[in-house]
Amino acid sequence: MPSLVWALEARMKRWIAGILALFNLANGLVMLSAGSLWWSLVPGAADTGPFNPHLVQDVGIAFIAAGLGLAARALWPAWWPAAVAGAAFLAGHGLLHLVMIAGGHDRHAASDLVAVVLPAALALYSALPNQGERHA
Numbered sequence: 453m454p455s456l457v458w459a460l461e462a463r464m465k466r467w468i469a470g471i472l473a474l475f476n477l478a479n480g481l482v483m484l485s486a487g488s489l490w491w492s493l494v495p496g497a498a499d500t501g502p503f504n505p506h507l508v509q510d511v512g513i514a515f516i517a518a519g520l521g522l523a524a525r526a527l528w529p530a531w532w533p534a535a536v537a538g539a540a541f542l543a544g545h546g547l548l549h550l551v552m553i554a555g556g557h558d559r560h561a562a563s564d565l566v567a568v569v570l571p572a573a574l575a576l577y578s579a580l581p582n583q584g585e586r587h588a
Contacts, residue, residue, distance in 0.1 A: 454583070458582045458583050461582055462529060462582045462585060465525070465577065465578040465579075465582070466525065466526045466529060466578070467526070468574055468577070468578040469522040469523070469525040469526040469535055469575070469578040469579065470522070470523065470526030470527075472519075472522050472571055472574060472575050472578065473519045473520070473521075473522035473523035473525075473526055474519070475519075475571065476515045476516070476518045476519030476522065476538075476542070476571075477515075477516055477519035477520070477523070478519075479512070479515045479519075480512040480513065480514070480515030480516035480517075480518075480519060481512070481516065482512075483508050483509060483511060483512025483515060484509050484512040484513070484516075487503070487505050487508035487509060487512070488503055488505070490508060490512075491503045491508060495560040495563045495564075495567075496558065496559065496560040496563070496564065499559060499560075514541050515541075517537075517538060517541065518538035518539065518541045518542050518575070519538065520534070520538065521534040521535045521536070521537050521538025521539070521579070522535050522538050522539070522575060522578065522579070525578060525579055529585060530585070532579060532580070532581045532585060535575070535578065535579035536579045536580065538575065538579070539572070539575035539576045539578075539579040542571065542572040542575045542576075543572045543573075543575070543576050545568060545572060546568050546569040546571075546572030546573065547572075549564045549565075549568045549569055550569055552564075553565070
């Protein structure tokens with residue numbers, strides 16, 4: 453019975469990774485191609501200072517890398533270490549937002565929890581291997 457549960461969880465993790473991959477790839481591509489539009493639409497981005505196109509593009513590349521790692525997990529389960537690397541960026545980004553929320557320096561806490569922290573937690577969950585995948 454545990455092997456059936458592990459198989460179902462592995463399938464769910466692949467779906468979560470795939471959905472997050474699409475989201476992060478799209479976000480990164482918009483940051484690279486339409487950074488000023490991204491800056492104006494994302495809640496809280498403009499609160500951090502003036503628009504810096506180079507910074508937005510650099511971070512866009514990080515989101516693309518995270519998306520590619522999660523896509524690898526979704527398509528090829530044995531490539532879960534690539535997803536862990538991508539999820540590490542997302543987790544660090546989410547942790548930064550949690551610290552800002554806890555310190556009272558975030559006027560968009562609700563949207564940050566939903567759009568940054570929750571996806572980061574889901575990315576970590578989906579990236580880490582199941583019991584049967586550790587030696588795959």
